[in-house]
Amino acid sequence: xxxxxxxxxxxxxxxxxxxxxxxxxxxxxxxxxxxxxxxxxxxxxxxxxxxxxxxxxxxxxxxxxxxxxxxxxxxxxxxxxxxxxxxxxxxxxxxxxxxxxxxxxxxxxxxxxxxxxxxxxxxxxxxxxxxxxxxxxxxxxxxxxxxxxxxxxxxxxxxxxxxxxxxxxxxxxxxxxxxxxxxxxxxxxxxxxxxxxxxxxxxxxxxxxxxxxxxxxxxxxxxxxx
Ligand SMILES: Cc1ncc(C[n+]2csc(CCO)c2C)c(N)n1
Numbered sequence: 360x361x362x363x364x365x366x367x368x369x370x371x372x373x374x375x376x377x378x379x380x381x382x383x384x385x386x387x388x389x390x391x392x393x394x395x396x397x398x399x400x401x402x403x404x405x406x407x408x409x410x411x412x413x414x415x416x417x418x419x420x421x422x423x424x425x426x427x428x429x430x431x432x433x434x435x436x437x438x439x440x441x442x443x444x445x446x447x448x449x450x451x452x453x454x455x456x457x458x459x460x461x462x463x464x465x466x467x468x469x470x471x472x473x474x475x476x477x478x479x480x481x482x483x484x485x486x487x488x489x490x491x492x493x494x495x496x497x498x499x500x501x502x503x504x505x506x507x508x509x510x511x512x513x514x515x516x517x518x519x520x521x522x523x524x525x526x527x528x529x530x531x532x533x534x535x536x537x538x539x540x541x542x543x544x545x546x547x548x549x550x551x552x553x554x555x556x557x558x559x560x561x562x563x564x565x566x567x568x569x570x571x572x573x574x575x576x577x578x579x580x581x582x583x584x585x
Contacts, residue, residue, distance in 0.1 A: 383505070420487060433539075467568045
């Protein structure tokens with residue numbers, strides 16, 4: 360059994376919770392309020408800056424050149440594929456990249472990226488791959504589920520979002536993320552596999568909290584008036 364098959368058993372219920380989440384169902388049927396989508400776009404842009412650091416750490420910790428290439432492929436896909444799409448979306452709302460970058464990350468956003476960066480810095484390349492997995496895999500899972508459930512996307516304002524995350528490029532990036540973890544986990548003792556599994560479950564829960572944060576348009580909560 361592949362390690363990702365074992366992981367699927369631990370995250371399936373959480374991930375099916377994403378499919379019932381109002382933000383996600385709103386993307387699927389096109390009813391999501393545009394301000395909530397803009398909130399996601401801004402929070403996600405600064406999230407992806409931190410997420411990109413993970414893959415640079417992975418390349419540095421990679422045990423061989425082939426693994427280094429896979430981390431680098433994902434880094435390139437994020438900086439020039441996914442983030443470019445965010446820049447295009449922002450332009451369509453007259454939001455400049457400089458404004459996206461000024462986004463103050465919400466508490467959930469900071470907790471999520473800090474959790475991953477902490478594990479990536481302390482762990483080995485497999486720990487880095489475990490940190491990356493839920494993000495790449497769950498968006499592809501959600502994109503494909505929404506595309507299946509809503510075959511006619513013509514009048515859906517989030518058509519491009521669904522087509523992007525369910526499409527070929529992101530399915531391939533997800534394939535790379537899964538292969539990376541399966542290869543790096545191969546031969547590890549149960550104690551270490553359980554630690555990797557814990558990272559994938561925690562990041563899956565953070566993904567759920569990220570959807571909630573976008574649904575409630577939660578901002579960094581403290582405004583100091585000094
Ligand atoms: C909170 C959050 N989680 C996951 C993704 C999706 N995602 C992150 S990296 C990656 C693979 C290559 O870019 C994908 C699909 C996101 N955008 N925001």
